[in-house]
Amino acid sequence: MNLKSFHRRSLDEREAFWAEQAALIDWHTPFERVLDDSRLPFTRWFVGGQTNLCHNAIDRHLATQADKPALIFVSSETGEERVFSFAELHREVQRMAAIMGSLGVGRGDRVLIYLPMIPEAVFAMYACARIGAIHSVVFGGFASHSLATRIDDAQPRLIVSADAGSRGGKVVPYKPLLDEALGLGSHQPAAVLMVDRGLAAFSRVAGRDLDYAEQRQRHFDAQVPVTWLESNEISYTLYTSGTTGKPKGVQRDVGGYAVALAASMKHIFCGRPGETYFSSSDIGWVVGHSYIVYGPLLAGMATILYEGTPLRPDPGILWELVARYQVSVMFSAPTAIRVLKKQDPAWLTRHDTRSLRALFLAGEPLDEPTARWIAEGLGRPIIDNYWQTETGWPILTVAHGIEPTPTRFGSPGMPMYGFDVRLLHEQTGEEVGNNEKGVVAIVPPLPPGCLQTVWRDDERFVKTYFSSIPGRQVYSTFDWGIRDDDGYYFILGRTDDVINVAGHRLGTREIEESLSSHAAVAECAVVGVADTLKGQVAMAFAVLKDPALVAQPADRLRLEGELMATVDRQLGAVARPSRVHFVTVLPKTRSGKVLRRSIQALCEGRDPGDLTTIEDPSALEQVRAAVSPA
Ligand code: PRX
Numbered sequence: 001m002n003l004k005s006f007h008r009r010s011l012d013e014r015e016a017f018w019a020e021q022a023a024l025i026d027w028h029t030p031f032e033r034v035l036d037d038s039r040l041p042f043t044r045w046f047v048g049g050q051t052n053l054c055h056n057a058i059d060r061h062l063a064t065q066a067d068k069p070a071l072i073f074v075s076s077e078t079g080e081e082r083v084f085s086f087a088e089l090h091r092e093v094q095r096m097a098a099i100m101g102s103l104g105v106g107r108g109d110r111v112l113i114y115l116p117m118i119p120e121a122v123f124a125m126y127a128c129a130r131i132g133a134i135h136s137v138v139f140g141g142f143a144s145h146s147l148a149t150r151i152d153d154a155q156p157r158l159i160v161s162a163d164a165g166s167r168g169g170k171v172v173p174y175k176p177l178l179d180e181a182l183g184l185g186s187h188q189p190a191a192v193l194m195v196d197r198g199l200a201a202f203s204r205v206a207g208r209d210l211d212y213a214e215q216r217q218r219h220f221d222a223q224v225p226v227t228w229l230e231s232n233e234i235s236y237t238l239y240t241s242g243t244t245g246k247p248k249g250v251q252r253d254v255g256g257y258a259v260a261l262a263a264s265m266k267h268i269f270c271g272r273p274g275e276t277y278f279s280s281s282d283i284g285w286v287v288g289h290s291y292i293v294y295g296p297l298l299a300g301m302a303t304i305l306y307e308g309t310p311l312r313p314d315p316g317i318l319w320e321l322v323a324r325y326q327v328s329v330m331f332s333a334p335t336a337i338r339v340l341k342k343q344d345p346a347w348l349t350r351h352d353t354r355s356l357r358a359l360f361l362a363g364e365p366l367d368e369p370t371a372r373w374i375a376e377g378l379g380r381p382i383i384d385n386y387w388q389t390e391t392g393w394p395i396l397t398v399a400h401g402i403e404p405t406p407t408r409f410g411s412p413g414m415p416m417y418g419f420d421v422r423l424l425h426e427q428t429g430e431e432v433g434n435n436e437k438g439v440v441a442i443v444p445p446l447p448p449g450c451l452q453t454v455w456r457d458d459e460r461f462v463k464t465y466f467s468s469i470p471g472r473q474v475y476s477t478f479d480w481g482i483r484d485d486d487g488y489y490f491i492l493g494r495t496d497d498v499i500n501v502a503g504h505r506l507g508t509r510e511i512e513e514s515l516s517s518h519a520a521v522a523e524c525a526v527v528g529v530a531d532t533l534k535g536q537v538a539m540a541f542a543v544l545k546d547p548a549l550v551a552q553p554a555d556r557l558r559l560e561g562e563l564m565a566t567v568d569r570q571l572g573a574v575a576r577p578s579r580v581h582f583v584t585v586l587p588k589t590r591s592g593k594v595l596r597r598s599i600q601a602l603c604e605g606r607d608p609g610d611l612t613t614i615e616d617p618s619a620l621e622q623v624r625a626a627v628s629p630a
Pocket of ligand 1: 287390500
């Protein structure tokens, strides 16, 4: 079958196509309808069918590979290495599910998971999936304010956390941030389950905080049957950034997600049962959900959960793991490769990576020099793939499981089956031609696996994603794209205020709100600026209530440090601006809109564009002066 006709059929015969894919998973009760699109842009897949993610990822494989590895935990931070077979994982998940049950967590209840990359995170996610609770994993790099916003929105009955993580050899305590977040927000969970790794001492709140090891012992022999869920019940929410300061809870279903992941493992990632999959992402991001936790196990593969950086104990660690566990499919981010690119290329060949069929990279643009460097250095196929938290699996890539398709440097590839991708003119909504820039949009219904809605905010779902292109109700990715004459797409950056720092998606508004919470700041603007290592970095411009505060260079440095520390404390170091520049006025239009694109252009040494609407031209001069080398 050829990729283009496979794609065509997925749109022309949508229901027949997805009914076939649905056979990749087990159904407890068959679905009555493949697709209900009577209330677009809301979509329901496999209506009436009952299934379960945990059953499909774990229980289903017990008959054939109970003793084969399922979860391989490696921490280059603590030196731990533990392998759980499918049977062992099955037992651990049931223990965790029993603990949850004993704490009153049931179907539809939320469980917030704030954990480092440790096996208990995977147990907790699958335990939720098993009993029909809704998990919401918060990235461990986020700090108290980010955590508090998410706790208040998700309203979890239970929070699962740990004493600490470790990064680059440094212990990163989690519990104090969690306690601070619970102090900041209004919602209080009934219980906090604490995994004590013995890395950092922490205080316990009596009656609320429970010890995981103790609870696990208590439920050691627990058997918790799978709760069969209707396909459209909620599996999880995962918060992601957008244009406003308030993160959105991307909400996903059960059946559609399971089918979408199983299909992608077959057609795109080409993973086979008994093999090992290794993604260097984090469970706090969508790649971690889809391609560390769920996808590989759905396909009967083992998955590696890696706590550590690509550089420690040495820059060969990723390839050492590939060799040690005979990894056949690997997933990473361009940033990780750019970090390795600064090291001796001999590290790429020190270990035998011949087991690897392909290295998939996603999350940010893969620049050509980086793609060439890794392709040549590793000697394995490199496959770029483009998608979003919202879609859950690749929108654009190549699918070697369907047809071996040549890749093109700089392009993630072509639309995947199920995605009716169009490039639209931002203002008119008309389709643009080949080699013309347009907004990457998807005509609904979105395929299985994509977000159902924004958690508890249907209106925001419709308004944010389906109302930005004039005259038509299509899903906007908020990315610019272009298509060449052969159908390959190229992604040219975001149309909104989202930035991408080292593969981490961040909203500039959230950073602005954090900076503005400092008493000295009157207003500020944050933009993303191109960076050779991280893809983009955040750059801030602040107007102070009293400009005299930074009269001396030493004052400026001190306040800049204070503002960065504010962001570290509230959002986490991932969101920290690389610089905070002080100006007396921000460039704005006469109607008061901050000219972020002009500021960004100046920071990148480009032309600031059309300035006919600017209120005070001297404001841009201040930005120019601030960022030009002294
Ligand atoms: O701007 C695009 C960029 O990352 C955004 C989505 O980020 P997130 O929700 O964290 O999901 C990441 C899932 C891999 C997109 O809107 N992006 C993602 N992949 C690529 C990309 N930009 C260029 N090339 C890619 N392969």
